[in-house]
Amino acid sequence: PEFTMLEWYRQGADYCELMQETGELIDRVAGLTGEWQRISYVDEFNNTFGFIPKDDFETRRGLLSCFHDFKVYPGPEDEPIHEKIDRLFQTIIWPNIKRSGKFMLCEFPIPCASLSKVSADGRYAERFEAFVGELELCNGFTELVDPNEQRRRFMLEAEERRLAGKEVFPIDEELLSRLASVASPTYGNALGVDRLVMLRARAQDIDTVHLFPPSERYS
Template sequence: MGAVSNRASESIQPTASIRVLRHRARLLKVMRDFFDHEGFFEVETPILSIDTVVDAWLEPFVADWIPLGCNWRTDGSARYLQTSPEFAMKRLMAAGAGAIYQLGKVFRNGESGQRHNPEFTMLEWYRQGDDLQALMSTTEQLVQRVISATTALPGFTPTADSSALYDRVMDPRGFEQVTYREAFIRRLGTEVLSCSMDEIWGIASTNQLVPPPGLDLDDRDGWLNFLLAELIEPELGRGRPTFLVDYPASQAALARLSHDGLTAHRFELYLDGIELCNGYDELTDATTLRDRIREQTRIREAVGLRPLPQQSRLLTVMEKGLPPCSGNALGVDRLIMLALGLKTISEVIPFPFEIA
């Protein structure tokens, strides 16, 4: 009985110390101050919506909306906890918002681990007229501001990891940009974008990689993501922070394609092998969005995942016109974890999923 009581007692204690939570609060203010100074304004969009970002591999939490006095078996309808505020924020951009940011909670079903929590904090922003280079510049300045501010936190004692990270982030050469193609060539000596499936399987075999359960042999993007996660990502951002750019066109998500249609105007930023954010030169064409939603739905259905809505309010808005803009979604918990020299996001959030 005593052992059970002890475990119960431990489960109610926060996993982040009060000192770290004070640091976190100050760094959140630094982020808001940065965007306020840059001319953005903060918005709040629905966490629960009839819309959801349609991505084959992002699984939303689904809630039932049941009007009072109605029968849940026949009168309910699905609402989704948002995996990202992307759709709603783009609706604001279409309404003329110009430059906006949002700092708040998002939810992704099934994602749990040292660097994942099903409920986490995301910083997402959009600015009309920015291209991908401008977006990367803003991202670099933001990360540098947060890392620099960390050193001035009252009571913060730098660790060897946080000090080394500071030196890399503040390197006068700035963040490096590496294309998806170049990253594979550097690590493997292979240009994977033109590889056959036999060659991709051969790379995995040569590196003694065991594919995860459910990875279909013909799922090219699934295999490329697998190789990227296992062989490429752990080395990214070990010298200077690294923007990985020019993703395959098949992995464009809601980014525009390059003129030759082979790559996407998309980047991810890595620090010490950890992905921090995902940025796009945003797709503005409604017909292409409709096609991509259909394709993501097809992929989900092929592997037995729950179908998601194919019509959305964003699609309706884009048919009327979305101005050229760029946007980025950054994982706040991961950035704070790295800034403070910690190893897991449970050290920077009070009550992770297991004890929420």
């Protein structure tokens, strides 16, 4: 199915300002009240497993120990490190976090940075996801505008896909050529409109609020 997404960007502001703006938008549309909690991914991970994951040998060794100690399936040996980190998080930490009402899950591990900027102290990626219970509403971050670092990430992703036997896509040279002209900081966000409407309508099934429900998509 095709879902409706709302994307917006702003120069001169980072993801902290974006979290505030996003929370206010969701509250206004969905009629929510109360404070948004901010839950640090890396802090929760560190409190549970004893280290903040990086993209290095020590992290890989630590992850293997955690899979063993917490009796979690480690996944294929050639699985990207960000998927291993997320498996541990989703299996052990997430069941408690999802009970937190409405919250911003922020400060992602650097291997899970996607296209986001790394914090000045190198502890985390400036990325967040907004949740109301288990319902994820958006994915936003301070944009990475360093073309050299972005090229490195593209190359790393390509190698991960090659090792996993997946299709490898060419590097987006046009994007890299334009990054140098983007001011820092700049934030970007992608918010699921269907999910926001679902929250507003207190609906349990996204197809009941979808702009293109199954009966219309396949008629």
